[in-house]
Amino acid sequence: QSALTQPPSASGSPGQSVTISCTGISSDSHDHVSWYQQHPGKAPKLIIYEVNKRPSGVPDRFSGSKSGSTASLTVSGLQAEDDSDYYCASYGGYFNWVFGGGTKLTVL
Amino acid sequence: EVQLVESGGGLVQPGGSLRLSCAASGFMFSSYPLNWVRQSPGKGLEWISHIRGSDVSPVYADSVRGRFTISRDNAKNSLYLQMDRLRAEDTGVYYCVRDHEFAFDHWGQGTLVTVSS
Numbered sequence: 001q002s003a004l005t006q007p008p009s010a011s012g013s014p015g016q017s018v019t020i021s022c023t024g025i026s027s028d029s030h031d032h033v034s035w036y037q038q039h040p041g042k043a044p045k046l047i048i049y050e051v052n053k054r055p056s057g058v059p060d061r062f063s064g065s066k067s068g069s070t071a072s073l074t075v076s077g078l079q080a081e082d083d084s085d086y087y088c089a090s091y092g093g094y095f096n097w098v099f100g101g102g103t104k105l106t107v108l
Numbered sequence: 109e110v111q112l113v114e115s116g117g118g119l120v121q122p123g124g125s126l127r128l129s130c131a132a133s134g135f136m137f138s139s140y141p142l143n144w145v146r147q148s149p150g151k152g153l154e155w156i157s158h159i160r161g162s163d164v165s166p167v168y169a170d171s172v173r174g175r176f177t178i179s180r181d182n183a184k185n186s187l188y189l190q191m192d193r194l195r196a197e198d199t200g201v202y203y204c205v206r207d208h209e210f211a212f213d214h215w216g217q218g219t220l221v222t223v224s225s
């Protein structure tokens with residue numbers, strides 16, 4: 001499976017909503033799509049799994065969806081701490097995964 | 109608390125070898141599959157290898173297959189990555205990552221590997 005495609009950048013003002021897309025998801029993924037937040041110099045953090053599930057402790061401002069071969073991450077009610085890099089990932093079958101190229105979200 | 113602590117990174121010449129280790133704690137180590145994910149400087153994430161809890165049938169990305177070997181010692185709660193025939197493009201931060209329900213739910217802090225002459 002080839003790398004997934006994400007827009008390199010996105011932005012929004014505090015309180016607004018922003019949606020980041022992730023295209024090229026194979027049908028072999030069986031909805032095993034996840035999203036990660038990475039602040040500079042830190043390890044990535046899981047924020048969405050199985051397309052739209054949130055791990056414990058992740059604010060419900062973060063939501064995920066999928067339509068066909070495109071998954072989306074929506075951040076509602078933007079806050080300053082949401083300024084970060086975001087990566088999607090998809091299970092490619094037989095225990096291998098592919099990531100998107102990442103999106104830098106700027107909170108204006 | 110789940111903890112994953114990588115070690116073993118450093119500077120190595122092209123064609124050389126390096127062995128990374130990951131010490132795990134805070135969970136039933138043998139019950140979980142583990143992975144190595146790397147990040148080149150200023151670039152995105154790349155999954156490179158997976159190993160199941162029972163240490164069978166490891167899987168590799170095309171970019172490292174035949175050069176890297178993943179292994180684990182369940183008695184020592186440790187994961188390893190033996191990297192041979194290293195290339196400049198292998199430079200990056202290497203993360204030890206647990207996977208659960210097909211997502212990477214816990215990450216180590218990473219260890220930096222630099223391949224340069």
